[in-house]
Amino acid sequence: EDKVVQSPLSLVVHEGDTVTLNCSYEVTNFRSLLWYKQEKKAPTFLFMLTSSGIEKKSGRLSSILDKKELFSILNITATQTGDSAIYLCALPHGSGNTGKLIFGQGTTLQVKP
Amino acid sequence: NAGVTQTPKFQVLKTGQSMTLQCAQDMNHEYMSWYRQDPGMGLRLIHYSVGAGITDQGEVPNGYNVSRSTTEDFPLRLLSAAPSQTSVYFCASKKTGHLNSPLHFGNGTRLTVT
Numbered sequence: 001e002d003k004v005v006q007s008p009l010s011l012v013v014h015e016g017d018t019v020t021l022n023c024s025y026e027v028t029n030f031r032s033l034l035w036y037k038q039e040k041k042a043p044t045f046l047f048m049l050t051s052s053g054i055e056k057k058s059g060r061l062s063s064i065l066d067k068k069e070l071f072s073i074l075n076i077t078a079t080q081t082g083d084s085a086i087y088l089c090a091l092p093h094g095s096g097n098t099g100k101l102i103f104g105q106g107t108t109l110q111v112k113p
Numbered sequence: 114n115a116g117v118t119q120t121p122k123f124q125v126l127k128t129g130q131s132m133t134l135q136c137a138q139d140m141n142h143e144y145m146s147w148y149r150q151d152p153g154m155g156l157r158l159i160h161y162s163v164g165a166g167i168t169d170q171g172e173v174p175n176g177y178n179v180s181r182s183t184t185e186d187f188p189l190r191l192l193s194a195a196p197s198q199t200s201v202y203f204c205a206s207k208k209t210g211h212l213n214s215p216l217h218f219g220n221g222t223r224l225t226v227t
Contacts, residue, residue: 099144
């Protein structure tokens with residue numbers, strides 16, 4: 001059974017700290033791994049990872065995939081209060097490229113001033 | 114460009130009532146889906162559709178019906194609401210056949226069943 005597990009489930013840090021969020025997975029047919037950020041409303045897309053060892057970077061956020069050990073990490077450096085959100089990890093699952101995603105439980109990050 | 118539009122934003126139902134959550138997208142996406150989000154459980158797939166006239170069950174389909182008569186619309190029906198269906202519901206869509214095409218989400222419907 002396909003499974004996505006995120007850790008920690010919640011995290012409280014102070015502005016300026018660096019955080020690392022983890023996502024481990026088991027899927028029958030790996031195609032990609034996606035990270036989303038969810039503030040008050042809809043999840044918004046951050047990164048899609050398909051290859052091991054290649055870092056994706058956007059400003060203070062970066063992410064990397066390890067397909068051998070079946071996990072990904074999302075790093076946020078110099079955190080700001082605006083980084084407070086739920087971070088979701090997801091993978092396509094099922095046959096074909098229908099668009100079905102399986103999500104982890106999410107990591108709730110709170111950044112205090 | 115409106116993207117994915119969900120209505121209503123909030124709804125309170127009594128146990129046993131029925132209602133329809135509306136979802137429309139204007140991006141000509143083939144794939145549309147409904148998720149529910151509960152604390153500590155992430156997003157769980159209820160139903161999905163890969164095109165007009167085609168629907169299929171996701172992980173938690175019981176108590177919900179869907180139909181896809183047009184490419185743009187994908188309503189979710191609660192037949193007889195139960196307190197266990199209290200949740201936040203998200204509609205999402207994407208282009209199929211594009212590996213690097215992300216899922217686009219609506220802003221959610223917060224449903225409370227008393």
